[in-house]
Amino acid sequence: MTTALITGATAGIGAAFARRLAAEGHNLVLVARDTKRLQEQATELHDRHGIEAEVLTADLSEDDGIGAVEKRLSDPKSPVDLLVNNAGFGNKGRYLEVSMADELTMLKVHCEAVLRLTSAAAESMRDRGRGGVVNVASVAAFVPRGTYGASKAWVVQFTQGAARDLEGSGVRLMALCPGFVRTEFHERAGMGTENIPGWMWLDADKVVSAALADLARGKSLSIPDPRYKALMGVVKLAPRRLLGGVTSKTGRKYGPQ
Numbered sequence: 001m002t003t004a005l006i007t008g009a010t011a012g013i014g015a016a017f018a019r020r021l022a023a024e025g026h027n028l029v030l031v032a033r034d035t036k037r038l039q040e041q042a043t044e045l046h047d048r049h050g051i052e053a054e055v056l057t058a059d060l061s062e063d064d065g066i067g068a069v070e071k072r073l074s075d076p077k078s079p080v081d082l083l084v085n086n087a088g089f090g091n092k093g094r095y096l097e098v099s100m101a102d103e104l105t106m107l108k109v110h111c112e113a114v115l116r117l118t119s120a121a122a123e124s125m126r127d128r129g130r131g132g133v134v135n136v137a138s139v140a141a142f143v144p145r146g147t148y149g150a151s152k153a154w155v156v157q158f159t160q161g162a163a164r165d166l167e168g169s170g171v172r173l174m175a176l177c178p179g180f181v182r183t184e185f186h187e188r189a190g191m192g193t194e195n196i197p198g199w200m201w202l203d204a205d206k207v208v209s210a211a212l213a214d215l216a217r218g219k220s221l222s223i224p225d226p227r228y229k230a231l232m233g234v235v236k237l238a239p240r241r242l243l244g245g246v247t248s249k250t251g252r253k254y255g256p257q
């Protein structure tokens, strides 16, 4: 039986990874800040699928939280076969409307935690000659979309570069770039979603299904939906100035400050 560790496992895309991997018989290590929610989820997945689900409460915007997860990933007695770096959030506001402290928190969770956890996992996976890491980025990585898009561009570049360096080691790394997914993300960030057309919304379970299929195929980048694959094809050809105007407006309607 293999073990998967998922950060941000209590909601949205992370919870969908947890449901799917538990249904496939993987043991889980569930990571997020809300202990009560993690425990309820672990009990439900254990009861429904008969798997072992460990709870690891950690705030990935804090050194101690990142350190606790690194330690779990490096534990030789209980190896982790699949790491899903999924925890993330959006800030309420555009550039210069968000405090520097909040900007730095985003970099800590989206970049530093992803670097440190990927490295802890990949090192012990390389020693064992097998394992996988999915780093959840976003299609925002490919367009000018504030500091959020910039942090996700880092995730894509880091993951694809590391995947190349580890080719032949048995360790697979993949950046997952979904479009808009119905989760708690937008509500938590205080973002209105009424200007996002219905066809742009994806379902978290389908995103996870496509992502795991892409990982099995050995891809280092997954855009888990044909609509967004086509859209990203257009994005590659569109003038950057025009792109900036369209993409920085869609889905960035913030509620009262």
Ligand SMILES: NC(=O)c1ccc[n+]([C@@H]2O[C@H](COP(=O)([O-])OP(=O)(O)OC[C@H]3O[C@@H](n4cnc5c(N)ncnc54)[C@H](OP(=O)(O)O)[C@@H]3O)[C@@H](O)[C@H]2O)c1
Pocket: 007, 008, 009, 010, 011, 012, 013, 014, 031, 032, 033, 034, 037, 058, 059, 060, 061, 086, 087, 088, 089, 090, 109, 136, 137, 138, 139, 177, 178, 179, 180, 181, 182, 183, 184, 185, 186, 188
């Ligand atoms: N939804 C979208 O449209 C969309 C599109 C593209 C990419 N993404 C990316 O997908 C990932 C998951 O987002 P989601 O949409 O599923 O969001 P979500 O429903 O808001 O879930 C976020 C998860 O991350 C955890 N989390 C947040 N901050 C954390 C921290 N400091 N330390 C530990 N855990 C933390 C939350 O749990 P706690 O609050 O208990 O810690 C929760 O489990 C993110 O990286 C996001 O950027 C989302």
